[in-house]
Amino acid sequence: MNITETKELVYTKRVLEAANKCPSAKEVLEALFPECFKGEKKYFDLSKLFVGKTHTRIFPQELSKSAGFEDNQFIQVRNGGAFAYKGLFLSSQYNWELIEDSGNLCLIPTKKTDNEQSNSRI
Numbered sequence: 001m002n003i004t005e006t007k008e009l010v011y012t013k014r015v016l017e018a019a020n021k022c023p024s025a026k027e028v029l030e031a032l033f034p035e036c037f038k039g040e041k042k043y044f045d046l047s048k049l050f051v052g053k054t055h056t057r058i059f060p061q062e063l064s065k066s067a068g069f070e071d072n073q074f075i076q077v078r079n080g081g082a083f084a085y086k087g088l089f090l091s092s093q094y095n096w097e098l099i100e101d102s103g104n105l106c107l108i109p110t111k112k113t114d115n116e117q118s119n120s121r122i
Contacts, residue, residue, distance in 0.1 A: 012036040046085050056077040077089070093117075
């Protein structure tokens with residue numbers, strides 16, 4: 001990798017970091033620096049899935065509790081790291097199974113056993 005390629009990578013990384021920190025600025029940054037977003041086209045913008053203005057929760061608290069969850073933090077939009085607003089955070093309070101059903105993939109949250117819960121607290 002030469003110095004020009006290194007500078008371009010740093011430049012791209014900084015533009016993408018800025019876009020991830022401020023989703024409302026992402027549109028402007030993408031218009032100004034389209035070359036930085038080439039690899040971004042395959043991802044969805046999960047920042048639009050928030051409940052409320054500052055949280056990453058997808059489901060309202062009452063709805064989550066009525067389904068049997070302790071709170072609405074069992075699944076959230078990832079808001080940091082390399083997959084900010086591209087991925088989902090799955091709470092470690094539950095087991096998560098990805099199962100094929102009729103040709104589709106289903107994400108199944110299941111309750112942990114008492115033994116699994118006590119081991120996860122260690």
